[in-house]
Amino acid sequence: MTLKWCVFIGALMLAAVFFTQDHQNTVHKFSNEGVHTRWWDGTREKVDFFHSNGKLAQSTTYGDDGKTVLTLKEWSYDGALTHEKTRREDGKVYEKVFSEDGKVLLQETLWVGDESYYVTQRDYHSNGNLVMETVMTEDGRAPILRRMLDSNGVLLEESRIKSNATQEVNSYENGALIRRQTFGANGDLTVELFFAGTEIVSQRTKMIRLDGSVTTQNFDRNGKLLESSPSLRREE
Numbered sequence: 001m002t003l004k005w006c007v008f009i010g011a012l013m014l015a016a017v018f019f020t021q022d023h024q025n026t027v028h029k030f031s032n033e034g035v036h037t038r039w040w041d042g043t044r045e046k047v048d049f050f051h052s053n054g055k056l057a058q059s060t061t062y063g064d065d066g067k068t069v070l071t072l073k074e075w076s077y078d079g080a081l082t083h084e085k086t087r088r089e090d091g092k093v094y095e096k097v098f099s100e101d102g103k104v105l106l107q108e109t110l111w112v113g114d115e116s117y118y119v120t121q122r123d124y125h126s127n128g129n130l131v132m133e134t135v136m137t138e139d140g141r142a143p144i145l146r147r148m149l150d151s152n153g154v155l156l157e158e159s160r161i162k163s164n165a166t167q168e169v170n171s172y173e174n175g176a177l178i179r180r181q182t183f184g185a186n187g188d189l190t191v192e193l194f195f196a197g198t199e200i201v202s203q204r205t206k207m208i209r210l211d212g213s214v215t216t217q218n219f220d221r222n223g224k225l226l227e228s229s230p231s232l233r234r235e236e
Contacts, residue, residue: 034059038066055079069093076100092119104128112140129153137161186210195221 034048043066049058056079061071074083080102085095091113097106105128109121117140123132130153135145146159159169165185171178176197182190187209195202200223205216215230 038064041066051075051077053077063087076102087113099126116140125151127151184209 034046034050035044036046036048037043038045043064044062045066046059046061048056048060051057055077056075057077058072058074060069060073062068063070068087069085070087072083072085073081076082078101080098080100082098082100082102083096085093087093093111093113093115095107095109095111097108098104099106104126105124106126107121107123110119111117112119117136118134119136119140121132121134122130125131129151130147130149131151132149133145133147134143136142137144142161143159144161146157147155148157149155154175155172157169157171159167161167167183169181169183171180173196177194177199178196179194180190180192182192184190189207189209191205191207192201193203194200198221200221201219202221203216203218205214207214213230215228217228218226220226
């Protein structure tokens, strides 16, 4: 082996040593920044971010593709958990939002896999009581069920889409049904008013979309029809 060849081999080995040290320094640098990669292909397994006080601010774990988020958690500057997402086995994403101190659940949502729309969502008052609950159709375009409650948990309004495609909206006062609106799939509308504290109809108004007619009926507390006053809308 010639002297020149020995020098050349020595230079390559020295370069290899420097490359290895540089690579280790780079890996160590990213590790400090909270980027954890898989040893077999280098895809992201976990990414962490930190507040200026050194406490964890956000932590995200990824699937084997290094892109699909499996879990995400966020913490306040003081270390309270304020937000988290978890991908379920069925692919849907369950999300929770907490108050700044992490003590009160403010909202929970179940999303479809790509999070383009939610399946169900619940919002809560600051005291932890439910304020609104919404259940969507499979395509996410309309609510099958929606309920609104006051801070004491008393029902204020409930909306449902029934099996015949009609939508029923019930309004409550002090927990008692006072008004019901029924929207027919054909565009007809029925509005019913109830005697206080009962489910007995005091007045029923029907509006027919096809001919524009409106009929109002009044009842007594026994449900007996007192009067009916049909009328026809004036055509424009």
